[in-house]
Amino acid sequence: xxxxxxxxxxxxxxxxxxxxxxxxxxxxxxxxxxxxxxxxxxxxxxxxxxxxxxxxxxxxxxxxxxxxxxxxxxxxxxxxxxxxxxxxxxxxxxxxxxxxxxxxxxxxxxxxxxxxxxxxxxxxxxxxxxxxxxxxxxxxxxxxxxxxxxxxxxxxxxxxxxxxxxxxxxxxxxxxxxxxxxxxxxxxxxxxxxxxxxxxxxxxxxxxxxxxxxxxxxxxxxxxxxxxxxxxxxxxxxxxxxxxxxxxxxxxxxxxxxxxxxxxxxxxxxxxxxxxxxxxxxxxxxxxxxxxxxxxxxxxxxxx
Amino acid sequence: xxxxxxxxxxxxxxxxxxxxxxxxxxxxxxxxxxxxxxxxxxxxxxxxxxxxxxxxxxxxxxxxxxxxxxxxxxxxxxxxxxxxxxxxxxxxxxxxxxxxxxxxxxxxxxxxxxxxxxxxxxxxxxxxxxxxxxxxxxxxxxxxxxxxxxxxxxxxxxxxxxxxxxxxxxxxxxxxxxxxxxxxxxxxxxxxxxxxxxxxxxxxxxxxxxxxxxxxxxxxxxxxxxxxxxxxxxxxxxxxxxxxxxxxxxxxxxxxxxx
Numbered sequence: 310x311x312x313x314x315x316x317x318x319x320x321x322x323x324x325x326x327x328x329x330x331x332x333x334x335x336x337x338x339x340x341x342x343x344x345x346x347x348x349x350x351x352x353x354x355x356x357x358x359x360x361x362x363x364x365x366x367x368x369x370x371x372x373x374x375x376x377x378x379x380x381x382x383x384x385x386x387x388x389x390x391x392x393x394x395x396x397x398x399x400x401x402x403x404x405x406x407x408x409x410x411x412x413x414x415x416x417x418x419x420x421x422x423x424x425x426x427x428x429x430x431x432x433x434x435x436x437x438x439x440x441x442x443x444x445x446x447x448x449x450x451x452x453x454x455x456x457x458x459x460x461x462x463x464x465x466x467x468x469x470x471x472x473x474x475x476x477x478x479x480x481x482x483x484x485x486x487x488x489x490x491x492x493x494x495x496x497x498x499x500x501x502x503x504x505x506x507x508x509x510x511x512x513x514x515x516x517x518x519x520x521x522x523x524x525x526x527x528x529x530x531x532x533x534x535x536x537x538x539x540x541x542x543x544x545x546x547x548x549x550x551x552x553x554x555x556x557x558x559x560x561x562x563x564x565x566x567x568x569x570x571x572x573x574x575x576x577x578x579x580x581x582x583x584x585x586x587x588x589x590x591x592x593x594x595x596x597x598x599x600x601x602x603x604x605x606x607x608x609x610x611x612x613x
Numbered sequence: 614x615x616x617x618x619x620x621x622x623x624x625x626x627x628x629x630x631x632x633x634x635x636x637x638x639x640x641x642x643x644x645x646x647x648x649x650x651x652x653x654x655x656x657x658x659x660x661x662x663x664x665x666x667x668x669x670x671x672x673x674x675x676x677x678x679x680x681x682x683x684x685x686x687x688x689x690x691x692x693x694x695x696x697x698x699x700x701x702x703x704x705x706x707x708x709x710x711x712x713x714x715x716x717x718x719x720x721x722x723x724x725x726x727x728x729x730x731x732x733x734x735x736x737x738x739x740x741x742x743x744x745x746x747x748x749x750x751x752x753x754x755x756x757x758x759x760x761x762x763x764x765x766x767x768x769x770x771x772x773x774x775x776x777x778x779x780x781x782x783x784x785x786x787x788x789x790x791x792x793x794x795x796x797x798x799x800x801x802x803x804x805x806x807x808x809x810x811x812x813x814x815x816x817x818x819x820x821x822x823x824x825x826x827x828x829x830x831x832x833x834x835x836x837x838x839x840x841x842x843x844x845x846x847x848x849x850x851x852x853x854x855x856x857x858x859x860x861x862x863x864x865x866x867x868x869x870x871x872x
Contacts, residue, residue: 422679497715500711501715501777501780504672504707506703
């Protein structure tokens, strides 16, 4: 090989073409994700658009609890009860998931060592991979009779059932993210606090948790996003009846479950069909905002 | 106490037959030395000599590292630290300054007030007094008194290292251990901290691990030379530099022929 020849500078060899090809493939892959998201948004918006343009009135849609889309004489499309259903279930789910996931994350990140730690991490990831219909099945066939028996209520498919199921569903992913946040706290902080005579709990409470608070908040927000978006388990465990809950033993219906249950039975293009898509736009907007906030918060700690 | 016989009577810290290993790798072995009250005790030696491991053993930092095994005896004020039930109480009496400054992710005030708060101090007025006193003694007060509420990690490197010293002082330690404190600090700040240490000698015992031989000469009353996991020499610092040494390697090291 002649090293002195400067004609090499202009030759496009195999490596050069491979490099270009890989760049192109990766570029297409990356761009397509964005294109798909925009495409989905455009599709949902278009389907719901004529409803928003014609029949939609803000107070009637958001502030009425009358969801009667199949009424022959006077169909109404008020989603207040559905929002209340989703919010109550998600709220209870967070009450369940936050202590579990923070506790698990603190244990895995700060206390567990060696093999225990590895096994726990794998188990948490395994739990996160359980399909939601399985969780719904657990709610339907195990939690339902237990709730009826323990609390002596007529129906076990209610806010309590769905909240617990959804909480357990959201906990693994929240644990994973919270653990990452705790691990991102540099060890020198822990060492410095330990050297001052802080006990392990003092190190965690005074130094590690405050330092990781953005990441932990991000984990919680992602859990909330999961709660809003979850469909199948919520459909199966809530009881699916339109209702503004006054206690945790009331059955409710979630926004997502409404779309899943009704979309197949509506005529394409009908007001009902378009109202469901409007709910879709609403959900899309909410989960987008929640995830964006979570992402910005988690990013915030990395940049500091 | 049986050990009282073998312990130097006026020693603040007394080390007997200290062995430190990480897994199978020995980091330090056969160290016997006494550190007297109110002296600055220098520890010099090249990298991997076991200097940092020595400090870690003194305040029982081995507890959280299952790999680290410590053998032999270390007495603190005559009390063997081996069988302590409450290592936290021991650590509260030993201040530590690490090589790289660690500004905890909280404001300047809270950094210094952390140790007293851990000890149960809640009174704001008393905390104010402690914080000001410690920052003054660490020669940092004048620079930060108007911004006690800024994040500690936003201070410059030299300021953070003095903040670390102020934090170490806030628990009123009997022993202050510094591990190569000037590694990330500019020469001017290094001199200021050295002046601080000279004053602190009146009140506490200082163990100064340093890779700067001249720093040990400027500060230490007595100096130990560690090499390859052994304590090769202990003596009055000036003797080490005037050639009155037992081991030729000590002379070679302080004169810069290796390391």
